[in-house]
Amino acid sequence: xxxxxxxxxxxxxxxxxxxxxxxxxxxxxxxxxxxxxxxxxxxxxxxxxxxxxxxxxxxxxxxxxxxxxxxxxxxxxxxxxxxxxxxxxxxxxxxxxxxxxxxxxxxxxxxxxxxxxxxxxxxxxxxxxxxxxxxxxxxxxxxxxxxxxxxxxxxxxxxxxxxxxxxxxxxxxxxxxxxxxxxxxxxxxxxxxxxxxxxxxxxxxxxxxxxxxxxxxxxx
Amino acid sequence: xxxxxxxxxxxxxxxxxxxxxxxxxxxxxxxxxxxxxxxxxxxxxxxxxxxxxxxxxxxxxxxxxxxxxxxxxxxxxxxxxxxxxxxxxxxxxxxxxxxxxxxxxxxxxxxxxxxxxxxxxxxxxxxxxxxxxxxxxxxxxxxxxxxxxxxxxxxxxxxxxxxxxxxxxxxxxxxxxxxxxxxxxxxxxxxxxxxxxxxxxxxxxxxxxxxxxxxxxxxxxxxxxxxxxxxxxxxxxxxxxxxxxxxxxxxxxxxxxxxxxxxxxxxxxxxxxxxxxxxxxxxxxxxxxxxxxxxxxxxxxxxxxxxxxxxxxxxxxxxxxxxxxxxxxxxxxxxxxxxxxxxxxxxxxxx
Ligand SMILES: Nc1ncnc2c1ncn2[C@@H]1O[C@H](COP(=O)(O)OP(=O)(O)O)[C@@H](O)[C@H]1O
Ligand SMILES: [Mg+2]
Numbered sequence: 198x199x200x201x202x203x204x205x206x207x208x209x210x211x212x213x214x215x216x217x218x219x220x221x222x223x224x225x226x227x228x229x230x231x232x233x234x235x236x237x238x239x240x241x242x243x244x245x246x247x248x249x250x251x252x253x254x255x256x257x258x259x260x261x262x263x264x265x266x267x268x269x270x271x272x273x274x275x276x277x278x279x280x281x282x283x284x285x286x287x288x289x290x291x292x293x294x295x296x297x298x299x300x301x302x303x304x305x306x307x308x309x310x311x312x313x314x315x316x317x318x319x320x321x322x323x324x325x326x327x328x329x330x331x332x333x334x335x336x337x338x339x340x341x342x343x344x345x346x347x348x349x350x351x352x353x354x355x356x357x358x359x360x361x362x363x364x365x366x367x368x369x370x371x372x373x374x375x376x377x378x379x380x381x382x383x384x385x386x387x388x389x390x391x392x393x394x395x396x397x398x399x400x401x402x403x404x405x406x407x408x409x410x411x412x413x414x415x416x417x
Numbered sequence: 418x419x420x421x422x423x424x425x426x427x428x429x430x431x432x433x434x435x436x437x438x439x440x441x442x443x444x445x446x447x448x449x450x451x452x453x454x455x456x457x458x459x460x461x462x463x464x465x466x467x468x469x470x471x472x473x474x475x476x477x478x479x480x481x482x483x484x485x486x487x488x489x490x491x492x493x494x495x496x497x498x499x500x501x502x503x504x505x506x507x508x509x510x511x512x513x514x515x516x517x518x519x520x521x522x523x524x525x526x527x528x529x530x531x532x533x534x535x536x537x538x539x540x541x542x543x544x545x546x547x548x549x550x551x552x553x554x555x556x557x558x559x560x561x562x563x564x565x566x567x568x569x570x571x572x573x574x575x576x577x578x579x580x581x582x583x584x585x586x587x588x589x590x591x592x593x594x595x596x597x598x599x600x601x602x603x604x605x606x607x608x609x610x611x612x613x614x615x616x617x618x619x620x621x622x623x624x625x626x627x628x629x630x631x632x633x634x635x636x637x638x639x640x641x642x643x644x645x646x647x648x649x650x651x652x653x654x655x656x657x658x659x660x661x662x663x664x665x666x667x668x669x670x671x672x673x674x675x676x677x678x679x680x681x682x683x684x685x686x687x688x689x690x691x692x693x694x695x696x697x698x699x700x701x702x703x704x705x706x707x708x709x710x711x712x713x714x715x716x717x718x719x720x721x722x723x724x725x726x727x728x729x730x731x732x733x734x735x736x737x738x739x740x741x742x743x744x745x746x747x748x749x750x751x752x753x754x755x756x757x758x759x760x761x762x763x764x765x766x767x768x
Contacts, residue, residue: 315511322506325506341515
């Protein structure tokens with residue numbers, strides 16, 4: 198990959214590292230925060246373990262408001278906040294902030310939907326044995342839904358990788374940014390296609406790993 | 418001696434979308450230590466709600482709940498949790514954790530109760546031995562049959578050595594053969610371990626097989642309660658009679674009676690058979706004494722709470738005055754229902 202005289206390889210490798218960074222930090226932070234909110238959405242729903250109408254309604258409205266916002270608009274909309282928190286509006290850190298927020302809300306719905314499918318009988322059984330809410334969440338709800346949750350997080354990984362390409366294009370950093378700058382804008386389709394290929398490989402690896410994990414968890 | 422469970426005028430009203438639902442409505446009952454107490458009723462009668470009021474999974478909207486003499490009505494959720502550790506619960510759908518092995522399921526309540534690992538493992542082995550599932554310890558619930566799952570459920574419910582076991586339709590998802598195995602296991606739990614058992618069911622056969630006391634529920638209320646034998650031999654309420662008929666199958670249904678009449682021209686009577694009436698002996702003696710021929714054309718005698726109960730339907734042949742005298746004599750000791758021919762007076766005359 199040469200553009201003019203300078204080799205693009207170092208920049209390209211740097212872009213890969215940036216993408217992996219953006220995706221993994223977002224997956225970690227957004228995945229965890231989303232898990233917490235998703236569990237809260239599920240447990241505070243009427244008739245459930247921690248039934249609490251005000252909390253449920255507040256969370257539900259929040260998630261429903263943020264989630265449908267197109268990501269590219271969301272990045273620009275919260276830019277002032279991003280600057281406030283990360284001290285910059287450009288580069289991976291500035292990208293990770295809005296990504297993590299968006300991932301949190303996306304994850305919370307995925308988590309909630311997987312938990313709704315749980316058999317309420319097992320939760321009732323744990324209650325009948327004298328287990329408290331926190332124990333039930335950690336030792337019943339999450340383990341019983343683990344298979345579907347792993348698949349949900351695999352889906353999330355793919356969505357975040359996709360998001361990272363878009364985010365990079367707007368605020369800099371990662372493979373999306375690289376493909377735009379060195380491929381599209383310099384009329385070098387080979388660079389674009391090659392970058393695309395690498396993104397596809399990353400996504401595939403994540404998908405295969407996720408499927409394998411889910412199968413192990415579900416013992417199928 | 419204090420009762421294991423005392424319910425005093427207990428009520429539970431749900432606020433449903435179409436107004437309040439009085440699921441449990443002023444129930445008063447005592448479950449004594451050592452009882453196998455049946456609560457029977459049709460679907461929607463309020464049985465599940467009632468049993469959940471006992472261990473506080475649902476809170477009463479009126480009345481008092483006493484467990485072993487301790488009033489738990491106003492217990493906080495945290496206090497109720499420690500009460501629940503001492504009460505086993507088994508479910509119609511087993512409600513086992515699919516993410517844990519059989520041993521993991523049985524050991525779960527012990528984790529909740531804070532037992533150290535070694536004691537836990539020893540206790541799990543003991544329990545699996547008791548329910549006959551030692552070889553399934555490492556398997557997962559989805560690899561077991563329904564009967565095996567319920568045995569895991571029972572082992573799990575017994576883990577903390579509770580004094581009280583609540584069973585909500587524990588056999589309703591099982592076939593008749595497996596049902597019998599599970600009922601036998603529950604009987605052992607009661608006899609060998611001395612655990613007081615409350616059995617919720619919609620099948621009178623479960624009550625007659627297992628229980629010594631029964632409460633019949635209808636529309637959230639207890640229609641009648643008492644010792645199983647008394648209720649079976651002298652039901653006072655229509656709902657109770659329907660349940661008993663379905664369990665004993667001893668009395669001819671109208672269509673059966675129709676066919677019996679076609680085959681047997683003599684007078685047809687159904688004589689109740691009870692322990693105090695001397696079972697069949699009374700009948701044979703009285704037939705001989707009055708010079709009446711009786712042939713058994715229908716009936717059944719079974720054991721309820723280890724005592725004989727049922728009825729025999731006979732065709733009586735002889736002169737009418739002797740038969741009338743025979744029936745009058747029998748009625749001193751037991752119930753006799755004469756099935757008068759429809760042409761004469763329509764319905765069967767009773768007593
Ligand atoms: N959580 C609830 N909310 C509203 N109504 C309920 C609830 N639980 C039970 N009920 C109602 O209470 C009545 C008794 O239900 P239940 O105790 O489950 O009866 P059973 O176990 O005898 O079939 C039914 O009419 C049922 O619809
Ligand atoms: Mg029920």
